[in-house]
Amino acid sequence: xxxxxxxxxxxxxxxxxxxxxxxxxxxxxxxxxxxxxxxxxxxxxxxxxxxxxxxxxxxxxxxxxxxxxxxxxxxxxxxxxxxxxxxxxxxxxxxxxxxxxxxxxxxxxxxxxxxxxxxxxxxxxxxxxxxxxxxxxxxxxxxxxxxxxxxxxxxxxxxxxxxxxxxxxxxxxxxxxxxxxxxxxxxxxxxxxxxxxxxxxxxxxxxxxxxxxxxxxxxxxxxxxxxxxxxxxxxxxxxxxxxxxxxxxxxxxxxxxxxxxxxxxxxxxxxxxxxxxxxxxxxxxxxxxxxxxxxxxxxxxxxxxxxxxxxxxxxxxxxxxxxxxxxxxxxxxxxxxxxxxxxxxxxxxxxxxxxxxxxxxxxxxxxxxxxxxxxxxxxxxxxxxxxxxxxxxxxxxxxxxxxxxxxxxxxxxxxxxxxxxxxxxxxxxxxxxxxxxxxxxxxxxxxxxxxxxxxxxxxxxxxxxxxxxxxxxxxxxxxxxxxxxxxxxxxxxxxxxxxxxxxxxxxxxxxxxxxxxxxxxxxxxxxxxxxxxxxxxxxxxxxxxxxxxxxxxxxxxxxxxxxxxx
Ligand SMILES: Cc1cc2nc3c(=O)[nH]c(=O)nc-3n(C[C@H](O)[C@H](O)[C@H](O)COP(=O)(O)OP(=O)(O)OC[C@H]3O[C@@H](n4cnc5c(N)ncnc54)[C@H](O)[C@@H]3O)c2cc1C
Numbered sequence: 403x404x405x406x407x408x409x410x411x412x413x414x415x416x417x418x419x420x421x422x423x424x425x426x427x428x429x430x431x432x433x434x435x436x437x438x439x440x441x442x443x444x445x446x447x448x449x450x451x452x453x454x455x456x457x458x459x460x461x462x463x464x465x466x467x468x469x470x471x472x473x474x475x476x477x478x479x480x481x482x483x484x485x486x487x488x489x490x491x492x493x494x495x496x497x498x499x500x501x502x503x504x505x506x507x508x509x510x511x512x513x514x515x516x517x518x519x520x521x522x523x524x525x526x527x528x529x530x531x532x533x534x535x536x537x538x539x540x541x542x543x544x545x546x547x548x549x550x551x552x553x554x555x556x557x558x559x560x561x562x563x564x565x566x567x568x569x570x571x572x573x574x575x576x577x578x579x580x581x582x583x584x585x586x587x588x589x590x591x592x593x594x595x596x597x598x599x600x601x602x603x604x605x606x607x608x609x610x611x612x613x614x615x616x617x618x619x620x621x622x623x624x625x626x627x628x629x630x631x632x633x634x635x636x637x638x639x640x641x642x643x644x645x646x647x648x649x650x651x652x653x654x655x656x657x658x659x660x661x662x663x664x665x666x667x668x669x670x671x672x673x674x675x676x677x678x679x680x681x682x683x684x685x686x687x688x689x690x691x692x693x694x695x696x697x698x699x700x701x702x703x704x705x706x707x708x709x710x711x712x713x714x715x716x717x718x719x720x721x722x723x724x725x726x727x728x729x730x731x732x733x734x735x736x737x738x739x740x741x742x743x744x745x746x747x748x749x750x751x752x753x754x755x756x757x758x759x760x761x762x763x764x765x766x767x768x769x770x771x772x773x774x775x776x777x778x779x780x781x782x783x784x785x786x787x788x789x790x791x792x793x794x795x796x797x798x799x800x801x802x803x804x805x806x807x808x809x810x811x812x813x814x815x816x817x818x819x820x821x822x823x824x825x826x827x828x829x830x831x832x833x834x835x836x837x838x839x840x841x842x843x844x845x846x847x848x849x850x851x852x853x854x855x856x857x858x859x860x861x862x863x864x865x866x867x868x869x870x871x872x873x874x875x876x877x878x879x880x881x882x883x884x885x886x887x888x889x890x891x892x893x894x895x896x897x898x899x900x901x902x903x904x905x906x907x908x909x910x911x912x913x914x915x916x917x918x919x920x921x922x923x924x925x926x927x928x929x930x931x932x933x934x935x936x937x938x939x940x941x942x943x944x945x946x947x948x949x950x951x952x953x954x955x956x957x958x959x960x961x962x963x964x965x966x967x968x
Pocket of ligand 1: 649659661662663664665666668669699702703705706707709766767768769771772775794798800801802803805806807809810813
């Protein structure tokens with residue numbers, strides 16, 4: 403539902419359920435604010451519907467659940483300070499609402515607008531129950547900078563599919579709406595929860611034990627609005643860093659995030675993107691100059707928005723089949739290769755260290771995500787991006803339906819990204835910013851005593867060096883699972899052929915300026931997702947593309963069928 407459709411009628415003395423899904427916060431939460439302003443009783447509810455997650459194949463690992471539980475605890479603590487509490491319901495959402503609309507004499511339901519297809523599906527079902535029960539439903543946009551539906555409507559009913567096109571549309575929209583005011587003691591003053599419900603233990607906080615989960619590693623990202631806001635304020639104090647931020651200049655090998663590390667907080671809505679965007683605006687306004695989208699911090703938020711818009715409008719956005727903007731690629735099925743990639747056993751320390759960081763901490767730098775995603779898909783293993791997306795969805799603290807799928811399509815060369823001849827080298831990429839291999843030593847302790855000369859390629863170390871390092875390759879750490887030089891070349895040929903065969907699909911997410919750079923094999927100056935913009939250019943370079951004219955004349959090597967057979 404869009405803002406326009408929202409009933410703005412202010413009726414006092416509602417009995418309201420405010421349904422928290424994402425939007426786990428007090429600041430910039432207009433639907434919560436509406437609930438508080440119009441109600442006598444407010445029941446803040448979070449529904450933990452594991453069957454719903456299963457039905458829609460939503461994966462969530464232990465680290466992610468720990469983060470969510472911390473967010474809920476934070477919310478509960480803050481609500482209790484004002485005499486309310488969080489009701490954590492277990493089971494089917496529709497059944498819960500059908501029962502509790504009556505049980506609690508509910509007259510109003512408030513919640514955020516969510517754009518994912520499963521949310522829309524469930525919201526429609528709950529809305530129907532609400533209508534049948536005479537319950538008014540009020541919702542507002544707050545998880546994105548803009549009203550996504552309005553952008554699509556403005557763009558003639560379709561999503562802008564290139565960042566440039568997206569920026570053009572946004573120019574007409576102007577800056578995103580300001581964040582709404584924070585819910586404070588004043589807003590809570592006239593709201594309460596009846597005592598019986600307040601004490602009802604059936605809705606107590608969920609625990610990891612209840613979910614049958616256990617986290618193996620301490621958390622580096624404590625969940626919740628309190629922590630999210632603290633982190634934002636800390637970053638914003640460093641105004642020079644904020645104004646000069648350029649994503650491609652940040653290091654994927656840093657042991658602490660060299661970017662903001664705010665993504666888990668945005669994904670679950672403990673932090674509002676509008677709040678952050680406008681705080682940045684204020685700092686930019688005071689600065690002599692500042693970086694600009696797409697590489698600036700505001701530019702990062704616009705990337706997020708870009709993928710939300712694309713996902714909202716593209717059928718089957720998170721899969722290849724039936725997805726009109728995605729190249730239809732005959733990926734290999736190889737469970738053993740996938741398992742080794744997931745479990746940090748590829749034999750390439752740079753790749754394995756990143757996957758180990760992902761397993762342990764649930765967050766990795768954007769360019770490190772590039773490295774492992776490219777390795778899994780078009781770079782080395784030629785395994786479907788959907789498989790990588792599933793692993794990320796389960797392990798990332800910031801797992802996000804639209805952003806995850808969009809970036810996986812990008813990295814696998816299936817959509818959005820057209821510099822497909824650039825394949826990341828699993829040896830040289832990390833070395834650029836971390837020649838001593840500090841990052842590898844931190845996340846792969848088995849290699850920690852290798853000399854820097856061999857840390858990225860331990861299989862090349864003489865046996866006495868391996869013995870001195872206490873790690874024999876082939877026994878304590880695997881040999882590389884593929885010959886990168888050979889497979890990346892083969893994959894490049896495959897990709898070239900597929901792109902030529904499916905040219906119409908590639909053109910959907912390629913705009914004119916990108917077409918020129920793609921053709922000239924230059925890096926698109928404006929793409930922060932392409933590490934070739936900075937000094938990493940030569941690391942990522944592979945063979946030059948066959949000129950389009952030649953390919954069109956049929957001179958491109960016809961490798962697809964032979965490669966797929968081999
Ligand atoms: C294969 C792959 C999968 C990814 N999956 C996710 C995901 O599930 N969830 C997720 O939030 N990000 C995902 N990203 C995008 C990006 O890597 C992370 O958002 C970023 O690394 C988070 O770190 P940060 O908060 O320090 O980002 P910053 O650089 O500080 O950026 C600030 C915010 O902007 C947004 N943002 C930054 N980069 C991107 C981007 N490329 N696309 C969309 N939004 C962006 C995020 O909300 C981020 O928190 C993925 C990237 C790749 C390559």
